[in-house]
Amino acid sequence: MIEIKEVYYSYSEEVALNNINLAINKGEAVALLGPNGSGKSTLLKLMNGIISPSRGTYKFNNEEITEKRLRDNRFAKELHQKIGFIFQNSDTQLFCSNVYDEIAFGPRQMGISESEVEKRVEDCLELLSIDKLKDKTPYHLSGGEKRKVAIACVLSLNPEVLVLDEPMNGLDPRTQRWLVEFLTRLNKAGKTLITSTHNLELVHEISNRAILFDETHSIVADMPTNKLLEDVELLKKVNLVDPFYKR
Amino acid sequence: MGAMKHMKKETSNMPDWLLETENYIPESDQDTFVNKSILSLLKVIARIKSQDQEKQAKLQVNVTLHVAFTFILLILLSLSRSFIFVIVINVYLLLILSAMDAEKIVKILKVSIGVSFFTFLVMVPAIFWGNHFSSIMITSKAFATVTAVGILSHSTKWGTITSAFKRFMVPDIFILVLDITIKYIVMLGEFALNMLYALKLRSIGRNKSKYTSLSGIAGNMFIKSKEMAEDMYQAMECRGFTGEYHVYYKSRFQYIDYIYLIVNVAIFILFFYFQNI
Numbered sequence: 001m002i003e004i005k006e007v008y009y010s011y012s013e014e015v016a017l018n019n020i021n022l023a024i025n026k027g028e029a030v031a032l033l034g035p036n037g038s039g040k041s042t043l044l045k046l047m048n049g050i051i052s053p054s055r056g057t058y059k060f061n062n063e064e065i066t067e068k069r070l071r072d073n074r075f076a077k078e079l080h081q082k083i084g085f086i087f088q089n090s091d092t093q094l095f096c097s098n099v100y101d102e103i104a105f106g107p108r109q110m111g112i113s114e115s116e117v118e119k120r121v122e123d124c125l126e127l128l129s130i131d132k133l134k135d136k137t138p139y140h141l142s143g144g145e146k147r148k149v150a151i152a153c154v155l156s157l158n159p160e161v162l163v164l165d166e167p168m169n170g171l172d173p174r175t176q177r178w179l180v181e182f183l184t185r186l187n188k189a190g191k192t193l194i195t196s197t198h199n200l201e202l203v204h205e206i207s208n209r210a211i212l213f214d215e216t217h218s219i220v221a222d223m224p225t226n227k228l229l230e231d232v233e234l235l236k237k238v239n240l241v242d243p244f245y246k247r
Numbered sequence: 248m249g250a251m252k253h254m255k256k257e258t259s260n261m262p263d264w265l266l267e268t269e270n271y272i273p274e275s276d277q278d279t280f281v282n283k284s285i286l287s288l289l290k291v292i293a294r295i296k297s298q299d300q301e302k303q304a305k306l307q308v309n310v311t312l313h314v315a316f317t318f319i320l321l322i323l324l325s326l327s328r329s330f331i332f333v334i335v336i337n338v339y340l341l342l343i344l345s346a347m348d349a350e351k352i353v354k355i356l357k358v359s360i361g362v363s364f365f366t367f368l369v370m371v372p373a374i375f376w377g378n379h380f381s382s383i384m385i386t387s388k389a390f391a392t393v394t395a396v397g398i399l400s401h402s403t404k405w406g407t408i409t410s411a412f413k414r415f416m417v418p419d420i421f422i423l424v425l426d427i428t429i430k431y432i433v434m435l436g437e438f439a440l441n442m443l444y445a446l447k448l449r450s451i452g453r454n455k456s457k458y459t460s461l462s463g464i465a466g467n468m469f470i471k472s473k474e475m476a477e478d479m480y481q482a483m484e485c486r487g488f489t490g491e492y493h494v495y496y497k498s499r500f501q502y503i504d505y506i507y508l509i510v511n512v513a514i515f516i517l518f519f520y521f522q523n524i
Contacts, residue, residue, distance in 0.1 A: 012293065050444050077273035081451040091471065092441035095463035105460075109452030110271055123262035139470055157451060158269045189261045 001026045001161070001192060002047060007056035009042060016042040018217040020056070024194065026160070029187045031203045031225060032196040034213030035239045040196040041088070044163050047194065048085045049076060081110070084159035088166045090146040094138035099130065099149050102138055106157040124152040128182070144175040151182075161192040168199045180205045200241070204229060214238040276453045280461070285443045292436045295405070295429065309504045310403050314411045316511045317399045323514070324391050329521035330380070333387050336514065340394045347402065355397035363390040405429050410492075419492045427479070435472055442467065 002024040009017040017039050024030055032040045045051050046058060052067040059065065060079060070076045087093045096102040103124050107117045125131045128148045133141060138149055147167065154162065167183075168176050176199075183206045187193050197203055203210065203225055210228040212221040212235075220238060221228055228234070235241045320336070327333055344352055366389040370382035399408075409426050413419075442464045454460065 048448060050448070073278060074273050074275050077276075077451045078271070080448045081269060081271050081273065085445075085448050087441060087445055089438075089441065091467070092438060093445040095442060095446060095460055095467055097463065106449050106451060109450060109454055111274065111452060120262075120264060123265070127260075127262065127265075139467060153449065155265065157449065158265055158267070160268060185261070189266055 001061060002194075003057075003059040003062075004043075004046075005057045005059075007046070007053040007058060009046060009051060009054050015217055017046070017053075020219060022211065022219065022222070024192065026192055027187070027190055028209060029183075029193040029207045030195070031207035031210045032194070032213065033198075033200075033203065033210055033228070033240060035215055038213035038215055038238075039217040040213055041165055044085070044165050044194070044196055047161075047163055048083055049079050081157055082159055083161045083163055084154035084157055086147075086150055086154055086162065086164045086167060088169060090143070090150040091139075093150045093153070094146060097137060098135050099125075099133045099138055099141075099152075100135065102149060103153045103156045105153060110157075120156050120158075124156050127155070128152045143170045144172060147171060147175070147179070155186075159191075161194060162186065164193070164195045166196055166198065168197060168202060176202060198240075200229065200235075212238060212240070271451075273451055274453050276450075278447070278450065280457065281443055281447055281450070284461075285440065285447070288436050288440045288443070292433055292440070295433050307402070307503075308507045309500065310407045311411045311414045312504055312507060313399060313403060314408060315415070316507070317395050319511070320395055320514065321392055323518045324388055324395075327388075327518060327522065329524065330384055330387075332518055332521040333384065333391060335517060336391050337387060337394075339510075339514070340391055340398065343398055344394065347398070351401045355394060355401055358397055359390050359393040362393045363387070413492050422492050427476075431472065431475070434475065435468060438471060439464065439468055 002022070004020050004022040007017055007020040008015070020039075020043065032043065034040050042051070046053060047060075049065055049070050052058070052065065052070060057064055060082070063069075065079065070079075094102055096105055100121055103121045104117050107120050108114075112120075125134060128151060130145065130148050130152065133145060133149065138146060141149065147170075151167075162183075164183075167179060171179065180202050183193055183195070187206075193206065195203075195206055197206070207225045210221070210223065210225040211219055212228060214220045215238065221231075221234060229247065232241070232245060232247055236243060236245065324333065324336060344355060347355075363386050367382070367386045370385055373382045406426070406429070409422050409429075412422050412425070446460055446464065450460075
């Protein structure tokens, strides 16, 4: 489904992705791990077509995604419908005047009837248990509620892949637990999950495959999540955990 | 077995449409506005960020001197009635410019040529009325002024310019506002950029009310900036900030500063010399 070959990317002169090779199949649950600034978020942006590789190829559903192709509006939109991106900061994702409109924003553009839109929105509200927030202004919600609304408004597009950038950040333990279970359910329902996270306690629950970045912005490990978590030496080597870390 | 049952129940809780693969072919729509906003924001942020990565030039003139003399130069330029003086200044500025990086030269020249071309266009009627002198004079003055400011802004970090202001007795509140503005252009700019990306990623079809979404972004930005400003002021108070700025480092004159001083005194003398011819 996703095929990344020898991809490099740099911001002006700073390298952010260094020879990335990666293939992700439909229905997988993949976690991206690595220290701050190791390139995880950049890779997620690349997958979403916000940026395109300086070198190398990125293919989604066997179609190469290039800057030139992304300039074609219809092509870009088709890609954006298939990959949903949940930003690290939910504030940046919410810009409508109430939660209902926020969730309906995507479906309304897809040319489906308003009654179908209403069904989708109601389903999403129920799925994320945020029915009560329907008429509220997104800006005044709490951190956890905002995250739920952000997920709902991406979910209403029915994407095939869900890309989440540090979804656990800033959530209380209860909401974190809820999110883990919700993501597991989505994965079981057939959605491909790609999550970048620092949360070593919960990562094995939201992924079965882990990809580890090091500070040189390249991938140093690609293995089952449980196996990676056991390899404490490797986690120390890439500076993801402190020298006294114990599992 | 129990877990399996549980799992099945959970999947069945999902609405049907979410379990199906979407067969969606988008219609075309105009998104130029969002795309252009993204590009222009990226440019501004990159410009400010690039200042951080800049290695300071080896021959860096004392910032206070540079700000002061650029200011004086602008006044002399606007007062001067001698074409030769303006040309001398232009040559002098181009000389300094030629010692800078190619990338910066292009950036500075782009602005100054643009401005002087526009000035020239405005002055075209004067040429037809027979006033050649002032149209050429004003155009070359505009070129010199903009180039001088361009050189100052591209060769000095904005942060150090604000500390130079302190030496000129510019009120603290003014410096504070300027300092925070520069910092916030980057922070709010990045926030706005992410919002525009989010809007773009979810605009997967025909958006009938594009401007409503954009005004939503603007509104959120406003609330965000207000919150950030309040937070920062409180944080500064907690760290003992009372609204006064102090200059802590002592700047020492290097030989380049003396050269700069001499050149500028020479410009000053030239101004009066040509004025009296």
